[in-house]
Amino acid sequence: MVKRIRWRYLVLHVHAPLDLEARDLERSLRGHIRMFLGVYGLSRCPFKLVAYDREGKIGIVRCPHDSVEALRAALAFLSDIGGVPSSLHVVKSSGTIKKARKVVEGYVEKLKSHWALLELGMKKPSQATEK
Amino acid sequence: MDLHVRLSCGGDPPELLIGMARHLGYSLIALSLEKEPRGAPLEGLRSLSREAGLDLAFRLDLKPSSPGELKAWLSRFRRRFEVIAVYCGNVAVARTAARDRRIDVTFYDLENLPSLLDEGQMSLLQEHGKHIEFNLSDMLGLPVDKQWKALWSYRYAFKEAKRRGIPIVFSSGASRITDMRAPRELSAVASMLLEDASLARSSVSLIPARIVDENRGKLGSAFVQPGVRVVDEW
Numbered sequence: 001m002v003k004r005i006r007w008r009y010l011v012l013h014v015h016a017p018l019d020l021e022a023r024d025l026e027r028s029l030r031g032h033i034r035m036f037l038g039v040y041g042l043s044r045c046p047f048k049l050v051a052y053d054r055e056g057k058i059g060i061v062r063c064p065h066d067s068v069e070a071l072r073a074a075l076a077f078l079s080d081i082g083g084v085p086s087s088l089h090v091v092k093s094s095g096t097i098k099k100a101r102k103v104v105e106g107y108v109e110k111l112k113s114h115w116a117l118l119e120l121g122m123k124k125p126s127q128a129t130e131k
Numbered sequence: 132m133d134l135h136v137r138l139s140c141g142g143d144p145p146e147l148l149i150g151m152a153r154h155l156g157y158s159l160i161a162l163s164l165e166k167e168p169r170g171a172p173l174e175g176l177r178s179l180s181r182e183a184g185l186d187l188a189f190r191l192d193l194k195p196s197s198p199g200e201l202k203a204w205l206s207r208f209r210r211r212f213e214v215i216a217v218y219c220g221n222v223a224v225a226r227t228a229a230r231d232r233r234i235d236v237t238f239y240d241l242e243n244l245p246s247l248l249d250e251g252q253m254s255l256l257q258e259h260g261k262h263i264e265f266n267l268s269d270m271l272g273l274p275v276d277k278q279w280k281a282l283w284s285y286r287y288a289f290k291e292a293k294r295r296g297i298p299i300v301f302s303s304g305a306s307r308i309t310d311m312r313a314p315r316e317l318s319a320v321a322s323m324l325l326e327d328a329s330l331a332r333s334s335v336s337l338i339p340a341r342i343v344d345e346n347r348g349k350l351g352s353a354f355v356q357p358g359v360r361v362v363d364e365w
Binding site: 015016035069070072073075076077079085086087089090111114115118 | 147150151154155267270271272278307308310311312313315316317319320322323328
């Protein structure tokens with residue numbers, strides 16, 4: 001009998017002063033992870049961006065349970081997205097997508113407001129007041 | 132905890148760094164300075180971080196060019212900071228840093244890592260119980276070919292350090308909030324380099340916390356010398 005893959009769902013928070021679309025984020029992640037782990041590494045760590053909230057900058061990534069640590073390490077080395085200094089923070093790792101979505105719902109407002117304050121601080125005063 | 136968050140001219144202000152540390156889930160960070168600050172902004176930062184629910188320690192990063200300079204700085208600054216770290220850019224400084232008991236943490240020039248962290252240095256670090264620090268932010272700006280070489284050097288050095296029981300600390304070394312990483316991410320990087328999950332967790336949490344605790348005890352008024360402290364006065 002073929003063994004079922006045990007998936008993990010990582011809730012990611014994107015720290016970037018960018019308005020990214022889901023496909024742009026997935027492309028950047030794939031490019032970075034292929035660069036960091038190589039093609040063989042990527043084949044052992046086949047991840048997929050399952051959902052992404054553009055406004056809250058929170059996404060859910062699915063990967064096999066035994067490659068969570070490799071994915072976390074690879075994500076720690078991500079320093080820019082499209083040339084803009086950025087980072088990713090794994091908020092929570094879950095065994096089911098239902099739980100991951102619940103975490104997103106619970107965290108989205110908190111993270112959004114917290115990150116908005118930090119993002120405002122990253123900009124120069126002249127940029128922060130621009131409309 | 133993150134033992135190395137840098138305050139620098141080109142980096143983000145300390146308020147942002149403290150806010151980001153809280154956002155990432157840290158309970159304690161060590162803010163590092165490269166020279167003694169003028170005025171007294173440190174207490175203001177401590178109260179700010181206390182309000183944010185974060186314990187703040189201060190650390191001094193020394194970048195001496197010679198052992199004489201290192202010793203002069205140590206006698207001047209040791210009692211003023213909770214953690215003293217030395218950037219080892221050459222062999223003479225690295226050897227002195229490994230011997231001097233006033234130093235807590237040593238970190239190394241990435242370009243010369245294999246020659247700096249050689250057998251002799253490892254023996255001294257082991258004998259004197261000094262820590263080796265890995266700063267993730269030093270890796271982030273590197274081009275890929277230098278990044279893999281540095282990772283290879285660290286992996287080799289950590290294998291030897293692990294065999295000898297030399298404590299290793301993993302920190303972000305960030306001066307901007309986008310260079311800061313959550314504790315679990317640092318632990319994953321540590322796990323990749325050390326090939327030992329429990330040691331990786333210790334190198335991000337237990338070992339740095341122990342350094343700060345021990346030094347806070349030493350900086351307290353009750354401390355006389357290692358193993359001797361004033362319990363009560365009459």
